[in-house]
Amino acid sequence: MSAPVIEVTKIVKRYGERTVLREISFEIAAGQAVALVGPSGGGKSTMLRCMIGLEPFEGGSVRVADAHLAPGTLRKNAAPLKVLHAQAGMVFQQWHLFPHRTALENVCEAPIHVRGDAPEKARARASELLAKVGLSHRESAMPRSMSGGEQQRCAIARALAMDPKVLFMDEPTSALDPQRVGDLVELLDQLTEEAKLTLVIVTHEMRFAEKLCDRALVLYEGNVIEDGAPGEVLASPKDSRTRAFLGLED
Ligand SMILES: Nc1ncnc2c1ncn2[C@@H]1O[C@H](COP(=O)(O)OP(=O)(O)O)[C@@H](O)[C@H]1O
Numbered sequence: 527m528s529a530p531v532i533e534v535t536k537i538v539k540r541y542g543e544r545t546v547l548r549e550i551s552f553e554i555a556a557g558q559a560v561a562l563v564g565p566s567g568g569g570k571s572t573m574l575r576c577m578i579g580l581e582p583f584e585g586g587s588v589r590v591a592d593a594h595l596a597p598g599t600l601r602k603n604a605a606p607l608k609v610l611h612a613q614a615g616m617v618f619q620q621w622h623l624f625p626h627r628t629a630l631e632n633v634c635e636a637p638i639h640v641r642g643d644a645p646e647k648a649r650a651r652a653s654e655l656l657a658k659v660g661l662s663h664r665e666s667a668m669p670r671s672m673s674g675g676e677q678q679r680c681a682i683a684r685a686l687a688m689d690p691k692v693l694f695m696d697e698p699t700s701a702l703d704p705q706r707v708g709d710l711v712e713l714l715d716q717l718t719e720e721a722k723l724t725l726v727i728v729t730h731e732m733r734f735a736e737k738l739c740d741r742a743l744v745l746y747e748g749n750v751i752e753d754g755a756p757g758e759v760l761a762s763p764k765d766s767r768t769r770a771f772l773g774l775e776d
């Protein structure tokens with residue numbers, strides 16, 4: 527197994543009195559595709575937001591590539607966040623494209639304004655990336671005129687434009703018709719192979735996780751209750767709560 531690109535150590539996250547992540551620890555090897563699965567409210571999105579520096583946490587630590595996050599990091603020091611955002615991309619559930627920019631401008635924005643790439647170079651690369659995700663014909667489209675699937679693919683191209691080591695996605699199947707889910711699996715498979723990306727995907731759909739991922743972590747009430755190949759978790763879950771989540775008889 528290659529060296530871990532992500533290390534989460536005893537992370538604790540609270541909202542007020544409520545503990546949402548309870549000393550969770552795991553490592554993710556470079557190149558792995560990992561699904562965070564589990565029932566709604568189990569802490570999946572919170573885990574993702576803590577890993578990408580969007581949410582402070584109360585205990586433990588997170589390392590993503592060369593970025594180290596700990597309690598207080600976000601408040602005290604922006605440097606680890608800069609490192610993190612140079613090495614990790616995020617595709618949000620609602621994509622969060624810039625509404626007044628075209629698809630192409632969305633993809634060039636960070637390379638030009640964050641990394642300082644020359645505009646011509648950034649536009650050429652953005653054009654290549656949009657072609658990769660099947661959006662060549664939509665370069666000058668505004669987000670509001672794009673379908674959900676198109677906005678998602680544009681958001682993927684935008685994340686890849688910064689050449690991340692890790693790509694995080696929250697519920698990528700939630701806005702897709704079932705027949706489009708296979709296309710997304712194919713696209714992500716192809717992209718991760720080409721770019722040697724590590725993928726961390728939040729999903730409540732175990733079948734999707736099985737198609738795309740090498741590994742599934744089941745989060746339940748702030749604990750990891752299962753960690754294994756998705757096929758194995760599906761076929762023989764160890765924990766009765768996983769069986770319930772999967773709709774299996776106990
Ligand atoms: N901003 C917030 N303020 C207070 N509670 C929150 C907030 N975000 C999430 N929670 C709570 O944290 C728990 C985990 O939520 P979440 O991470 O969104 O779960 P999942 O993504 O697995 O559905 C839920 O009980 C949710 O209500």
Ligand SMILES: [Mg+2]
Nearest residue numbers: 570571572728
């Ligand atoms: Mg969620």
